[in-house]
Amino acid sequence: MRARLRFTEGLQFVGFSETGHAVLMDGGPEAGGEDSAPRPMEMLLMSLGGCSGMDVASILRKKRQALSSLEVNLRGERAQEHPRRFLKIEVEFVVRGKDINEEAVARAVELSMKRYCAVKASLNAEVKASYKILPE
Amino acid sequence: MRARLRFTEGLQFVGFSETGHAVLMDGGPEAGGEDSAPRPMEMLLMSLGGCSGMDVASILRKKRQALSSLEVNLRGERAQEHPRRFLKIEVEFVVRGKDINEEAVARAVELSMKRYCAVKASLNAEVKASYKILPE
Numbered sequence: 001m002r003a004r005l006r007f008t009e010g011l012q013f014v015g016f017s018e019t020g021h022a023v024l025m026d027g028g029p030e031a032g033g034e035d036s037a038p039r040p041m042e043m044l045l046m047s048l049g050g051c052s053g054m055d056v057a058s059i060l061r062k063k064r065q066a067l068s069s070l071e072v073n074l075r076g077e078r079a080q081e082h083p084r085r086f087l088k089i090e091v092e093f094v095v096r097g098k099d100i101n102e103e104a105v106a107r108a109v110e111l112s113m114k115r116y117c118a119v120k121a122s123l124n125a126e127v128k129a130s131y132k133i134l135p136e
Numbered sequence: 137m138r139a140r141l142r143f144t145e146g147l148q149f150v151g152f153s154e155t156g157h158a159v160l161m162d163g164g165p166e167a168g169g170e171d172s173a174p175r176p177m178e179m180l181l182m183s184l185g186g187c188s189g190m191d192v193a194s195i196l197r198k199k200r201q202a203l204s205s206l207e208v209n210l211r212g213e214r215a216q217e218h219p220r221r222f223l224k225i226e227v228e229f230v231v232r233g234k235d236i237n238e239e240a241v242a243r244a245v246e247l248s249m250k251r252y253c254a255v256k257a258s259l260n261a262e263v264k265a266s267y268k269i270l271p272e
Contacts, residue, residue, distance in 0.1 A: 001177065001178065001181060001211070001212045001214065002209070002210060002211050002212075003178060003181045003182050003185060003209075003210045003212075004185070004207060004208065004209045004210065005182060005185040005186060005189050005207065005208040005210075006205070006207050007189060007193050007203070007205065007206035007207070007208075011190045011193060011194065013185070013186045013189050013190065013208070015182035015185060015186060017174040017175070017178035017179075017181075017182060018178060019164065019171060019174060019175060019178065021173050021174040021178075023174060023179070023182060025182070025183070025186035025190075031190075031194070032194055032197075033190075035155060038153040038155060038157040038159060039153070039155060040183040040184070040187035040190065040254075040255050041137065041183070041254050041255060042137065042153035042155065042157070043153075043159070043180075043183035043186065044179075044183040044255050044258060045137060045139045045153075046139050046141060046151035046153060046159060046161070046179065047161070047176040047177070047179035047180040047183065048176070049139060049140070049149070050141060050149045050151060050161035050176040050179065051176035051177065053141050053143060053149050054149065054163055054167075054169075057143050057147060058147065058167070061168075067143070069142070070142075070143035071140060071141065071142050071143070072140065072141040072143075073138070073139075073140045074139045074140065075137070075138050076137045076138075076139075078137065078254065082251050082252055082254075083251060083254045083256070083257035084257070085254050085257035085258040086254075115218055115219060116218055117219055118176075118177050118214065118218075118219045118220040118221050118222075119176050119177060119180050120219065121219035121220070121221035121260070122177075122180060122259055122260055122261055123258055123259065123260055124257070124259055124260040125258055
């Protein structure tokens with residue numbers, strides 16, 4: 001998999017993905033950026049949410065669970081000292097829908113964390129997953 | 137650091153970063169997505185390029201190197217088997233400018249990789265960095 005990025009000004013970069021999509025990243029004013037786009041560490045955190053969220057959505061679809069909504073909430077704890085890596089990340093899946101089977105949700109989350117989520121497996125951080133099922 | 141994502145349809149997710157920026161992620165048609173946005177693993181790869189690129193840009197600015205352009209090229213090798221994590225990532229910095237000091241570039245890349253880049257430090261993958269200096 002390939003990607004390339006082009007520096008624009010300040011701290012802003014345009015990233016081009018292999019599938020042909022562009023994204024912006026920027027730093028905050030305190031670091032010399034313009035806050036025009038997410039920080040790279042935020043992109044990393046969101047990539048984990050997208051990856052595991054897609055797993056859970058597609059597994060629950062196969063299990064014929066009728067979701068009315070699915071949200072992923074993430075909280076990352078970072079080291080105090082440089083390079084300030086993520087030490088621990090909590091991922092919470094909030095599933096809404098009618099007659100959602102709790103076992104199906106638990107299994108979908110487990111499969112994503114243990115087997116499918118490539119972003120999670122690429123991280124050097126403790127990842128803790130949980131879920132919440134809410135009525136429609 | 138917090139983030140949240142909302143599932144839309146297919147495999148598309150909208151991510152919201154703590155600094156207030158939204159990004160889209162999507163899967164490809166082969167997986168049930170619509171290819172409307174980068175894959176999560178592409179986001180991860182680009183986050184590494186953005187993080188290390190911002191370090192290199194800002195260190196070279198402090199060292200008063202006049203860049204006319206800076207690009208970051210990334211290539212990630214993934215495991216064949218699920219969860220298909222990144223095994224190895226090559227990051228190449230392509231610096232253009234007048235009278236660019238090679239030692240300054242080498243040092244900027246080294247500082248990013250060893251000390252500053254929080255995305256790199258959060259990854260469980262071998263990361264190899266290189267650079268190329270081209271005339272303006």
